[in-house]
Amino acid sequence: MTLPRLALAAATLLGCVVSMGASAEMPDWSGQWENVGATPDASGGFNQSLEQVLTRMQWGPPNRPELQARVDKMVAAERKRLEAIGRGEDPGGVDVKACTFGFPLVMLDSPLMFEILPTRKETTLIFSSREIRHVYTDGREHTPKDELWATPWGDSIGHWEGQTLVIDTIAVKSPFASSESEGVAVMAFGDVEGEQTITILSSQAHFVERIRMIDKDHLEDQMTVFDPNNLTAPWHVNRTYQRVAHIHRMVYEDCEGEERNPVVNGRFTLAPPPSATPKPAAAPNGASASPSTPPN
Amino acid sequence: MSRVQKYALIAVAVLLTAIPALAHHSFAMFDQSKSVTLQGTVKDFRWTNPHVFVQLLVKTESGSEEEWSIEMTSPEHLARVGWKPGAMKPGDKVTLVIHPMRDGSAGGQFISGTGPEGPFAGSPAPNGESK
Numbered sequence: 001m002t003l004p005r006l007a008l009a010a011a012t013l014l015g016c017v018v019s020m021g022a023s024a025e026m027p028d029w030s031g032q033w034e035n036v037g038a039t040p041d042a043s044g045g046f047n048q049s050l051e052q053v054l055t056r057m058q059w060g061p062p063n064r065p066e067l068q069a070r071v072d073k074m075v076a077a078e079r080k081r082l083e084a085i086g087r088g089e090d091p092g093g094v095d096v097k098a099c100t101f102g103f104p105l106v107m108l109d110s111p112l113m114f115e116i117l118p119t120r121k122e123t124t125l126i127f128s129s130r131e132i133r134h135v136y137t138d139g140r141e142h143t144p145k146d147e148l149w150a151t152p153w154g155d156s157i158g159h160w161e162g163q164t165l166v167i168d169t170i171a172v173k174s175p176f177a178s179s180e181s182e183g184v185a186v187m188a189f190g191d192v193e194g195e196q197t198i199t200i201l202s203s204q205a206h207f208v209e210r211i212r213m214i215d216k217d218h219l220e221d222q223m224t225v226f227d228p229n230n231l232t233a234p235w236h237v238n239r240t241y242q243r244v245a246h247i248h249r250m251v252y253e254d255c256e257g258e259e260r261n262p263v264v265n266g267r268f269t270l271a272p273p274p275s276a277t278p279k280p281a282a283a284p285n286g287a288s289a290s291p292s293t294p295p296n
Numbered sequence: 297m298s299r300v301q302k303y304a305l306i307a308v309a310v311l312l313t314a315i316p317a318l319a320h321h322s323f324a325m326f327d328q329s330k331s332v333t334l335q336g337t338v339k340d341f342r343w344t345n346p347h348v349f350v351q352l353l354v355k356t357e358s359g360s361e362e363e364w365s366i367e368m369t370s371p372e373h374l375a376r377v378g379w380k381p382g383a384m385k386p387g388d389k390v391t392l393v394i395h396p397m398r399d400g401s402a403g404g405q406f407i408s409g410t411g412p413e414g415p416f417a418g419s420p421a422p423n424g425e426s427k
Contacts, residue, residue, distance in 0.1 A: 040373040042418045043395075043406050085324040113376060128372050246378040246417070253372050254345035260367065261325065268325040270403040272349040272365040275340050 027163045027213060029116045032244035036218070038111040050190025050197065057108060057239060059188055061199040061225075062232045071198055078196055089267060099129050099253060102152030102175040102184075104207060106131055107221055108237060109188050112253070113244050116211075116219075123158065123165055128253050135167050142170055150180050150203055164212040172205060183230070202229035217243045326395040326405040334364060334392045334404075341384035343371055350384060350406065352392065365403040366394055378417030388412055 037048050037056055053059070063071060101110045106127055114127040121138040135158040142148070143155050150173035158167040174184040180203040187198045205227040214220045218240055225235040261268050336354035350366040368374060371381070384390060390411045394404030408419035 034376065040369055040376065042368055042374055042377060042379065042408070042416065086328075089324070111373070113372070244376050247375040251372045251375055253370055260347050260349075267399070269399075270325060270365050270367060270397065270401070272351060272367075273342050273344045275342065275351075 026118050026120065026160075029118060029213065029219065032113045032115060032247065032250065033219060033241040034113045034244050035110060036240045036242050038109070040111055048190060050188065050195035053109065053188050053190055054197070057188060057237050059197070059237060061186070061235045061237075063199055064230055064232055067200060067230045070200065074198055075196070078198075082196075100131060100152055100175040101127075101129060102131070103133065103154050103169060103172055104184075104186055104223065104225070106133075106153075107209070107223065108186065108239055113247075113250070115250055118165065126250065128251060130252055135165070137165075142168070154207070161210075164210050167207075167209040167211065169207040169209070170205075171203075172201075172207070173203065200230060201225060201227045204229055214240070323395075323405060325397055325399070325403075327398045328395050330396055331407060332394055332396045332404065334366075334394060336364070336390065336392075338384045338386055338388040338390055339363060340386060341381075343381040346370055348374060350390075350392065352390070354402075362402050366392060366406050367403070368406040374417075383416060384411060 037052065101112065106112065106114075106129070110127070110129075112127045112129050112131075114125055117124045117126070121136065123135040123137060125133040125135070127133075131153065133153050133156060135156040137158045137160065139159075140157060142157055148155055148171050150171045152173055152175040154169040154172035156167050156169045158165055160166070172184050173180050174182065176185050177183065182200075183203060184201040184205055185198055186201060187196060189196050205225055208224045208226070210222040212220055221239045221241070223237050223239070225231065225237065227235070260271050260273070262271050263269070334352060334354050336352040338350060339353050340349075340351040342349040342351065348368040348371055350364075350368070352364045352366055353361045354364055356362050371379075374383075388411050390409055392409040393407045395407060397403045409416045410419065
């Protein structure tokens with residue numbers, strides 16, 4: 001082989017190596033993803049028992065005794081609420097309606113679909129509730145304390161270890177709480193009445209996630225929660241995500257829209273939305289005009 | 297035991313003294329212990345957030361028509377199991393299985409159904425398999 005040809009071959013080989021290296025740094029996680037087992041059916045149900053959910057999540061927060069006592073009270077109170085709901089009654093206690101799951105719930109037990117957009121300097125996770133997680137992978141540290149305040153999604157930085165995205169999150173505030181001091185609610189839901197559980201993390205909780213593709217249609221999030229205030233040891237919890245089967249674009253929920261189940265005299269009712277089909281306009285000669293096509 | 301909906305609205309429990317509820321109330325008005333089969337004509341298929349509705353005209357024993365409101369889950373959730381905005385059209389003859397309203401009014405929660413082109417997405421086919 002002549003010297004120029006040898007140089008060309010070397011350059012080509014080098015190009016291949018560089019190309020492989022680049023692709024190895026940035027995996028292709030395109031598409032829509034959903035929690036395994038949380039694909040809703042047409043009625044809105046999920047057909048998962050709490051036991052199935054907890055097994056899948058490897059749920060087992062090592063709660064401190066005082067937290068466990070609080071959790072036991074909350075679970076008992078929720079059981080009473082669900083019993084009232086099972087009778088078709090408004091159990092009360094509902095104050096605000098919102099559409100936000102917040103972190104870590106949005107990753108752990110949410111029926112939302114989401115996209116993951118990795119770039120070199122930032123990976124963005126976009127959920128169908130319009131929640132967005134920004135994970136900065138440009139080598140920065142967490143936001144300085146004097147510039148940081150807690151939010152439902154926290155402050156996330158990360159780095160890549162091969163094909164695994166490692167995310168470090170702090171400064172999380174529960175969207176369900178009115179102040180940081182109330183802590184961060186992490187719930188698990190079965191689809192059968194009375195089957196729910198919860199744990200509460202403190203505002204000082206620190207989360208480390210390792211997200212990787214385990215096969216072409218599944219991602220895994222191995223999460224470790226560090227919270228000495230509320231937990232006796234680090235809590236390891238897992239979730240697996242699968243590709244959404246029937247839709248290949250992001251479609252958002254709008255759950256803060258019109259209320260379809262207003263409470264009337266203490267009981268829930270149905271309030272269908274108005275028809276999207278415009279009423280026929282009266283023609284000048286008195287005949288009805290043809291209805292137009294309803295908007296999409 | 298009745299099923300609870302996991303998501304549509306989040307009802308925020310004040311002070312985290314109770315487990316934040318994920319839209320349980322959305323199904324509270326339906327009697328989950330009963331299933332009713334309705335045969336009728338679609339008046340309107342309202343593909344809208346937060347929940348999709350079917351307005352169904354059902355003939356009563358007296359021969360008059362009664363309008364039923366059948367509530368489904370959100371468009372996003374339906375799309376994920378294969379539904380499309382045109383899955384039902386006005387005039388379609390359909391058979392729907394629902395959980396009826398507890399108060400006896402003409403409404404219910406969609407469970408499954410069959411339209412002119414066969415079972416709807418996620419609904420069992422005549423051979424018992426889900427479409």
